[in-house]
Amino acid sequence: MTWTLSQRAQKLTSSAIREILKVTERPDVISFAGGLPSPATFPVTQLQQACNEILTTEPTPALQYGPTEGYMPLREWIAVHHSKRCGIPIGADQVLVTTGSQQGLDLLAKVLIDTGSKVLVETPTYLGALQAFSLAEPRYCSVPSDDAGLIPASLTAEMCQEARFLYCLPNFQNPSGRRLPLERRQQLAEITARAGLLLIEDDPYGDLYYQGEPLPGLLSMNPGGVVYLGSFSKVLAPGLRVGYLIAPPALQRKLVQAKQAADLHTPSFTQRMVHTTIKDGFLDSHLRQVAVEEAVLREACSSGCNCRPTSIVANCLKPPFSSTSHSFLGRPSMPTNRSPIPCDCPSSRYHRPRSRPALRAWVPCLPCGRSRDSRETGAGTDTEPKHAGQAVAAGYLPVLFASPCSLNIYSA
Ligand SMILES: Cc1ncc(COP(=O)(O)O)c(C=O)c1O
Numbered sequence: 001m002t003w004t005l006s007q008r009a010q011k012l013t014s015s016a017i018r019e020i021l022k023v024t025e026r027p028d029v030i031s032f033a034g035g036l037p038s039p040a041t042f043p044v045t046q047l048q049q050a051c052n053e054i055l056t057t058e059p060t061p062a063l064q065y066g067p068t069e070g071y072m073p074l075r076e077w078i079a080v081h082h083s084k085r086c087g088i089p090i091g092a093d094q095v096l097v098t099t100g101s102q103q104g105l106d107l108l109a110k111v112l113i114d115t116g117s118k119v120l121v122e123t124p125t126y127l128g129a130l131q132a133f134s135l136a137e138p139r140y141c142s143v144p145s146d147d148a149g150l151i152p153a154s155l156t157a158e159m160c161q162e163a164r165f166l167y168c169l170p171n172f173q174n175p176s177g178r179r180l181p182l183e184r185r186q187q188l189a190e191i192t193a194r195a196g197l198l199l200i201e202d203d204p205y206g207d208l209y210y211q212g213e214p215l216p217g218l219l220s221m222n223p224g225g226v227v228y229l230g231s232f233s234k235v236l237a238p239g240l241r242v243g244y245l246i247a248p249p250a251l252q253r254k255l256v257q258a259k260q261a262a263d264l265h266t267p268s269f270t271q272r273m274v275h276t277t278i279k280d281g282f283l284d285s286h287l288r289q290v291a292v293e294e295a296v297l298r299e300a301c302s303s304g305c306n307c308r309p310t311s312i313v314a315n316c317l318k319p320p321f322s323s324t325s326h327s328f329l330g331r332p333s334m335p336t337n338r339s340p341i342p343c344d345c346p347s348s349r350y351h352r353p354r355s356r357p358a359l360r361a362w363v364p365c366l367p368c369g370r371s372r373d374s375r376e377t378g379a380g381t382d383t384e385p386k387h388a389g390q391a392v393a394a395g396y397l398p399v400l401f402a403s404p405c406s407l408n409i410y411s412a
Contacts, residue, residue, distance in 0.1 A: 008135055035174055035204070035234070041290045042237045043277065050276035054269065066268040068260045070097025070244070074275040078230070078244050086220035094246050096255055099266045101204055101231040101243035105132035107258045108200060108227065111251070112164045113138045120159065120166040122150040126174040126202065129167055138164070149173060149180040152187035160195035165227075170218060172205035182215050189221035197225075204231040204243075207283075210291035224248055232274050235287060240270045 054062045069075065075095040083090045098104045105128065113119060113136035121130070123142045130140075143166065144154040150168055160166075168188070170180040180188070192199050201218040219228040231243040247255060259265070 008137070011137075012135075037234050037238065037290075041286075043282070043286055046277045046282060046286075047237070047273060050273050053276055054272045058272070062269045062272050064268060066265050066271070068096075068256050068265045069093075070095065070266060071268065071271040071275060073279070074242075074271050075244075077275060077279060078246070082219070082228070082230075082246060085214075086217060086223070088220055088223050090223070090246060091249075094249060094252055096245050096247065096252055096259065097266050097271055098243045098245055098259065099263055100233060100238070100241045101202065101229040101245070102128055102132065103259070103262070103266075104227075104229045104243055104245040104255075105129050105200075105202070106135075107245075107255045107262065108165070109133045109136040109138075110258045110262075111254045112198070118163040120155075120163045120197075122168050122173070124175055125167065126169060129202065133167070143168075145176075145178075147178070149176075149178040149184060150188065152184050152191050155188075155191050155195070155197075157195065160192070160197045163197055165198040165200050166192060167200045167202065168218075169202045170206075170215070171203055172208065174205070179215065185215065185218060186221060189218055189225075193222045193225050199226045200229065201226050202229045204229070204234050206230075207235055207287050208290065219246065227251065232278075235283060235290070236274060236277065240274060242266060242270050242274045 072092065074097060075092040078095045078097075079090045079092040096104075098107065109132050113133060115137040117136075117138045118141055119133055119138040120141050120143050122145050124145075133140075141159060141163065143159070144151050149170070155166075168180075170185055172179055188199070191197075199218050199222065203217060206214065206217065217228065219226045225248075227248075228246040229243065230245070232240060233243065236242075245252075245255065
């Protein structure tokens with residue numbers, strides 16, 4: 001049997017993200033390439049309690065169809081949280097709960113892009129956003145960036161003219177890890193407001209800082225001209241698939257209609273799971289724990305790994321590990337001045353980070369093609385794991401970088 005695929009479907013290519021996520025299905029690997037949170041940070045106990053509570057106290061609405069806009073108590077929580085954070089009033093009616101923020105990107109593409117529409121993106125940018133937008137067949141225009149991020153001064157009037165929106169990631173940008181400095185945020189908000197250009201602020205990593213203070217978001221600088229995308233994937237668990245967007249009311253209504261056509265609504269059950277878990281202030285303490293976890297891993301990586309990462313993230317033009325990043329998730333700070341260690345250099349395998357002597361980093365060469373047997377005969381003491389399988393069997397935590405070498409970290 002043959003099918004006639006739509007022209008759009010014919011243009012679809014295999015997703016690099018999917019290829020990356022395939023690796024993550026391996027039990028002995030945590031890939032940094034796809035922005036995966038460490039499973040050690042998943043609040044399993046709290047989610048278990050939330051699950052029991054929901055199925056005991058409100059099984060019917062949790063298992064029934066719900067409103068497309070989302071579960072109202074969760075929308076209200078999000079509105080209050082961002083009102084406080086931005087210092088401006090945000091109404092629950094501006095919030096649309098989405099099935100991950102990835103769905104927000106897809107809905108924006110459906111609502112804002114026609115074939116050939118001009119769309120501005122920073123360089124490099126999040127591959128998943130390009131995938132979502134590309135189905136609507138836009139004409140991309142790259143906004144120049146440097147090590148500090150997008151350069152607002154490069155946004156000429158001509159560039160902004162007739163563009164449907166500018167997609168940007170001010171916090172711990174995927175894939176570069178850059179955080180846009182305050183002054184540039186202000187310039188960006190001013191220039192785009194003047195040009196009447198809509199800003200899409202994608203911010204799944206904004207809460208995951210562990211140094212300094214958070215910087216004000218673009219939403220707080222131009223509430224009428226920004227669509228903000230948030231997610232519980234990186235702060236609770238991505239498997240819940242709960243994200244959200246905050247949009248000016250007229251646009252929010254269109255996005256609701258697009259979502260209705262896509263999936264009716266995000267699961268009533270997982271929305272309640274998220275709300276029950278966070279409603280009494282759990283997120284603040286949890287985020288601090290996540291930050292500690294990340295800081296420890298970062299320390300292990302920056303002091304221990306001698307390999308120079310060359311990302312397999314397809315659109316990554318530079319090493320993704322920025323030494324100025326203040327967040328770890330998906331983009332650890334890595335020293336870039338060290339030479340790559342040859343794969344068969346056993347001396348590069350073991351390291352004790354300064355801050356946590358109990359934590360050891362293991363640098364095997366999983367993706368480079370060396371066989372497990374040859375690793376097993378490599379250096380290290382008899383009691384040290386020789387490969388990821390042994391490390392996992394011994395209860396250690398292996399971590400894989402998207403690089404020719406990989407860094408495994410496990411606590412002794
Ligand atoms: C920048 C960015 N935006 C959006 C997403 C999608 O996140 P989710 O759909 O899990 O909320 C990701 C995931 O890694 C991301 O890195």
